[in-house]
Amino acid sequence: MQDTPENRAAAATPIDAGIEPGTLQLGINGKPYFHSGDATMPLLWFLRDVLRLTGTKYACGVGTCGACTVLVDGKAARACMVPMLEAAGREITTIEGLERDGLHPVQQAWIENDVVQCGYCQSGQIMAAVDLLRRKPRPSEDDIAQIGNLCRCGTYPRVRSAIQRAAELTRAKRT
């Protein structure tokens, strides 16, 4: 059987002994997790309060700032706007799971460009950049400017150059 999020959700049905009816299953950084509490709870709080994956940050709770950006089935999403019910059956990637060994090219580029100031928004910025480069391996300046993630310190010029550098690193990795 193919290892798709759908099949994982199917595998998590209560016939798998001991799981209460209504229990949600989702994949996070490649591992299966269950949630039997409030299905309206945003994914953000499941990650932070339950799993203690605190690399995903809270900063507005209304989907504006992007500090809680994660990948849901590979696409960027604001974890504060994804209720657990919607996260169920999906594969979530957080900053902690972006690269198992070493550094993702985007993280590498972030280090090279010394992007971090207070750093609080940066895991969200990095996840947004990963999403952009997946869609557009050669992003234009306008593409980069369309990332709406907020940075209170004002690191946008470095975020910009880091994304271009990450695009280079990603291309180099492929060849």
Added chain:
Amino acid sequence: MSGAFDASRRRFLRIALTASGALVVGFRLEEAFAQSSSVPPDLLGDELTELTAFVMIERGNRIVIGAPACETGQGAITAYPMLVAEELGVAWPQVRVTQLPYGYRETDGNASNRFGNQSGAIANPIGEAWTALRTAGATARAMLVAAAAREWNLPVEQLRTAEGHVIAPDDRRISYGALARGAAAQPPPAQAPALKDPATFTLLGTPVRTTDVRNVVTGRTRYASDDFLSGGLIAVVLRCPHLGGRLESVDDAAARKVPGVREIVVLEPAAANASGDGPSAAGIAVVAESTWAALKGRAALVPVWTPGPFPEESNATLAATAHALLDAATDGVVVRQEGDMAGSRKRARLALSARYELPFLAHATMEPPSAAIELRQDGALLIAGIEDPDAASALIAELTGLPRAGIEIRLPRSGGSFGRRLRNDFVAEAVQVAKAVGKPVKLVWTREDDLANDRYRPFGLHAMTATLDRANRIAGWSHHCAATPASGREPGAPAWRGCVSAEAFPAGFVEHLDTQFHALESGLPRHDMRKLRHGFDTFATQCFLDEIAFETRRDPVRLRLDMLGEPREVPAGEGGIMFDTGRMAAVLSACAERIQWSTKRTDGHGLGIACHATGGGYVAHAFEIGMDGERVRIHRAVCVVDVGRVINPLGLENRVASAVVDGLSTALNLAVTVKAGQVQQKNFPDYRLLTAAGAPPKVEVHALPSTLDPVGVGELATSSVAAALANAIFATTTVRVRKLPLMPELLRML
């Protein structure tokens, strides 16, 4: 710093060998400060008398250097340890930096701090540490060299050090790690070691990346709000929306039924305490097993609030009151008067006047305030991103009766401060809740809590008048400010402190001067932001100079340079710091040159420039902008600074560039507004920070070379952004915007 250590100084040098064989050299450095001419005594005051760094040398030759201040993005976690590492003679990759906790202790009834003053290094993070931390590194190095000399039976003069090794003339080498034990067994050196000739620096002046950047970009860094105390509950607070209002009653039946909600605690509002940091709003805390349960419980509360003493307060009423005060013939508090301004008005060939209005601003740190606290019988543990742990410790002791020596405070990396984390109101809330529930509690603020309950940058108006003589020279300068005073940290500081300056240029450069202040009453708590005044009155003075230049058909850069005159030093009124007109002129001239000031733009672009000095640092901003429909496009952003010797050019460039972007973000769009005694902004959608799309793609940063002692740069580099941008908008559109934020006002006027 090459003089002898006297006996009293040696007492401050502490050396210890840990169980693991690590050599620890600690330094209380108030003596170093006393000798440092770069740090004016007034600036040190009672809060800035000492500072400490730790050097730990492990046997495996890894060097651990402690950073004593909470890293909030200001770069202390990188720059402080660099100073130690340079003199210690180690390679930067050998160094691991550790964030030190609060170091309060009591010895024989005397309170002291193991790590020196941890509550005062914010204003000038590098300046105070410059001599002190290098001396700590040099002392550790001298001890290691002495240990090697003994081992090899060679005079110390023949030995040199490199990359964490002592090297003999025959190239034998021995690692610091191997020498640590022997070094620790010796008495401290009788002579203060000579510091390096800066010409021989190998680390300082080279670009160094943020030391903990890898942990940040992999999500491993635990920020203040990422800590969960064992068995801890989460608390959120519903606060009274009315300024100074009270809780009449609350129906919490529905909230108590929310699964996971454990307790509901009514908070005492504005409990007066020594530090003035009690919770300022009446509130009801919901304590729950998770953040989500706490938020749901909070949403289910049904409170009845009593409006406070400011039910009518609004930006409109504040502005009307301010205008009336400035129109009235009655004098305000005199800040500074020289010559005869009234006479100058009568004699003047021309008198120009303009008023400038600035809104309340929120710090809006990306990571909202939070405090995790555990209260025990004999002590407490606080984990919070705070910059005044002394005050927090005193506050906890006051609210709990616990002995201060039992209060442990950890200071993890925190998501921005801009001055916000100097206040401990959220710590006071957490203590109240933890006391009430008898369990460890992490109290978290939502963004809505943050925008509605900040300590805001003041609101105010500046009424400026200049009189011009026949040669178009500015003879008289009148600056009357009406503002909500910042609730200053220093008791007894004048109300105008932070809103208007007695000394800042052009005060002192005109024959007749009249600076006055009128205090406006407001229900909003206020506090400094990014060095409050440097931005607050700079906007008025630097825009007004531009207006004078235009009215008298003079070049704005030339006007400022002429006023600055010959290079000389005049008192700057910040604890004895001098204002060097030559350095100011050099920064302004360099900025003008970089933006190609004298090249006329023919493509609809316009240029604006402004400059400022504070804390011994100098800055000039210039922007080249154009209008794109109803948007301001920033085509070029130039910032030139002179902050003395540059410790970390990469850190400096990054911080200056960010500060310029923050300054633009604030100047263009940000305001906290009050209506009917309530703050109107709820969340980021109505407190609109710039996104990448609005920010300039690049900020051109230049630091003028200098061999003078370094000063901090971050807050300096926001100060004249708004003025330079407003001046550029005028050059581009001929519309003079005198009210911040600029965009709504510009669109109204266009």
